[in-house]
Every structure is written in structure tokens, then in C-alpha cells.
Amino acid sequence: MKRVFSGVQPTGNIHLGNYLGALKQFVELQDDHECIYCIVDEHAITVPQDPKELREHILDVAALYLAVGVDPKKSIVFVQSDVSGHAELGWVLCCNSSTGELSRMTQFKDKSKNKESAPTGLFTYPVLMAADILLYDTDVVPVGNDQKQHIELCRDLAIRINNKYKKTFVVPEGRFMKAGARVMALDDPTKKMSKSAENIHSRISLLDEPSKIKKSIMKATTDSEGIVKFDIENKPGISNLLSIYSALSGISIEDLEAKYEGKGYGDFKKDLVEVTVEALAPIKARYEEIRHSEELIEILKDGAAKADAIAQKTMARVKENFGLGLGR
Ligand code: AMP
Ligand code: TRP
Numbered sequence: 001m002k003r004v005f006s007g008v009q010p011t012g013n014i015h016l017g018n019y020l021g022a023l024k025q026f027v028e029l030q031d032d033h034e035c036i037y038c039i040v041d042e043h044a045i046t047v048p049q050d051p052k053e054l055r056e057h058i059l060d061v062a063a064l065y066l067a068v069g070v071d072p073k074k075s076i077v078f079v080q081s082d083v084s085g086h087a088e089l090g091w092v093l094c095c096n097s098s099t100g101e102l103s104r105m106t107q108f109k110d111k112s113k114n115k116e117s118a119p120t121g122l123f124t125y126p127v128l129m130a131a132d133i134l135l136y137d138t139d140v141v142p143v144g145n146d147q148k149q150h151i152e153l154c155r156d157l158a159i160r161i162n163n164k165y166k167k168t169f170v171v172p173e174g175r176f177m178k179a180g181a182r183v184m185a186l187d188d189p190t191k192k193m194s195k196s197a198e199n200i201h202s203r204i205s206l207l208d209e210p211s212k213i214k215k216s217i218m219k220a221t222t223d224s225e226g227i228v229k230f231d232i233e234n235k236p237g238i239s240n241l242l243s244i245y246s247a248l249s250g251i252s253i254e255d256l257e258a259k260y261e262g263k264g265y266g267d268f269k270k271d272l273v274e275v276t277v278e279a280l281a282p283i284k285a286r287y288e289e290i291r292h293s294e295e296l297i298e299i300l301k302d303g304a305a306k307a308d309a310i311a312q313k314t315m316a317r318v319k320e321n322f323g324l325g326l327g328r
Helices: 016-029 051-068 085-094 099-103 106-112 120-134 145-164 210-219 236-249 253-259 265-290 294-322
Strands: 003-008 034-039 076-079 140-142 173-175
Touching: 003 016, 003 120, 016 034, 016 051, 016 140, 016 236, 034 051, 034 294, 051 076, 051 265, 051 294, 076 294, 085 120, 085 294, 099 106, 099 120, 099 145, 106 120, 106 145, 120 145, 140 145, 145 173, 210 265, 236 253, 236 265
Parallel strands: 003 034, 003 140, 034 076, 140 173
Antiparallel strands: none
């Protein structure tokens, strides 16, 4: 069975982009893959975090994993900082990556833009992400499109080290959704939907109330043409809404275009509100059930023990191949 690894940062406001780009794939892959899903709290601290809030957000994301359908009987679910191998391998990989290649990472450029100085951890973020992946001999990494460059770096590092030392790592591949790989902000379809945007109507969070969902969708930016047609270049707003509708309902974009031929954006948006509310209701219900349960903590502890057992084997191999320590 092929192994899958992915992670989400515990930074609040998990939104439709996270769901359609990443979480939906997590669930799809469970039946015929060995899946490991992580809450990457060490990535979260690359930007300032309030300690109390961070801990709450870790449990929020864990509960959302389960609420969208990740099944702890099939998949390992755990918190990154509970397994020390991530930081340990991160260091080894740092020593094999260059400041030049990390300077080219667009996420770093975006996040450090207009700042006088940025934390070193923000700069080496993609290296820690590579460590997450390589630590588990991962074959497949389900993520949104925005992570493509980071996956490429991870592959480069694995290949580089395999060539320089004994073959140490499995070279992983990214897995991206056709619809949903890049969900755009509702108020500005030229930007990706993000957890941190100031305008709450730019995103739909998985736990939003129906009234908030309605407001955000009805306000969403479209164009003045009034024709429901997919055309990313000229009609990015309605195209984004069509992608969301299609990904949530399973109806193809062509069929949706046909369905709304001759109708305006109002009708389309009203139906999209209904589809979205219906898709998110069971997620919210399951979330409420487990978020404050002891079961959730047990699942994470059990997941960390299982992940750690795999991680320790990889670290032993890494140390052996690099000549670190005294040997076994
Ligand atoms: P993050 O919130 O940055 O931890 O992202 C968690 C996962 O959601 C990653 O796989 C991202 O690629 C994915 N993701 C984040 N934002 C979007 C978006 N707007 N559209 C599609 N996928 C996204
Ligand atoms: N960088 C990813 C994001 O922001 C989160 C992440 C960290 C991740 N480590 C990972 C995703 C390993 C996949 C695999 O979305």
C-alpha cells in the first residue's frame, strides 16, 4: 500500500479552500492507502501565536479532520510537535538545502514582504515541511495548488541526498484536486481564499453559521455580464463560484452552465448557498460532538505513538547513512 502524508496548520478559520483543496482528498485516499495526517503546530509558530489559542486551534483542526471523515481506525492522526523526528530531520535537511533555493519560495516572499526582518523559521518553513514528508517514506502528498513549489523542493532534497549518501528517502509526489485545488477569495477572486484575510466574507469557514454563509456568497464579487459561464481570465469571480459549486455537489461545470443558462447570478448564488449549507451541516454537527471529547485526545496520543515508531526507524536510517552518532 502506498503511504500518504499531509498536514494543516492549526491557525484557525479552516475554510472551503482547505476542505476542497486538501481535506476532501484526505478522506478519499483512506481506503486504499496508508494515511498519516498531521496538525503542523511547529509550522504555525513561524509567525507569532498566542500559546493558549494555539493549543485550542490544534484541537480544532484535529476535530475537523475527524468531522470531515478522516477515520482514526484507518488513518494516523497526530500533532507534529509530539514526534521529535520532525524537528530533528528538519535540521539535517537544512544542512542540505541552500539559502538560494529557499529565497525563491513564493510563500516566503509573500509572508516576509514589507517586513524589515523575518524569523529564520519562516525562511526554513519548506525544509521542515520536507522533513514531515520524508520522515514517513511518503509516496503521495495531497495538498492544494499553493504547495506545489514546496513539494518540488522536498523532491529535490530527497533526490539530492539519495545521490550524495546511500539511498535514504522515498521521493514523494504531490496530489492535487481538479476542482478545488485553488479556491479564490470571495471578495477578490484574484487572491486565494486564506485563513488570515481581514474580511471574514472573503472566506467560508467550515463552521460558519448558515446566515454567515448566505451573506458571504450573496456578497461575492462577480461581474456585470450576468451570464453563468466558466472563464477564469475574464470572469474569475463567477468561475470561482462555479468551481466551488461543482466540487461540493459533484455536478460538472458544463452541466451547471447549462442549468443556469438564461438565469442571473442571483438564482445561481441562492442555490450555491443551499448546496454549501447542506454540505457543511454534517461536518459542523460531528465537530460539535467530538471537539471537547476525551476520545479526541486519545486518538491524538495513539496517533503520535504510531507516527513516532515510524519516524524513529527513518531517523535511525538517516543517522546511519550520514554517520551521525555512535551507530547502532
Ligand atoms: P494551510 O491552511 O496553509 O495549513 O493549508 C492546509 C491545506 O489547504 C494545504 O494543503 C493547502 O494547500 C490547502 N489550501 C489552503 N488554501 C487553499 C485554497 N485557497 N484553495 C485550495 N487549497 C488551499
Ligand atoms: N505547508 C502546508 C500549508 O501551509 C502545511 C504542511 C506542513 C504540509 N507540512 C506539510 C502539507 C507536509 C503537506 C505535507 O498548507
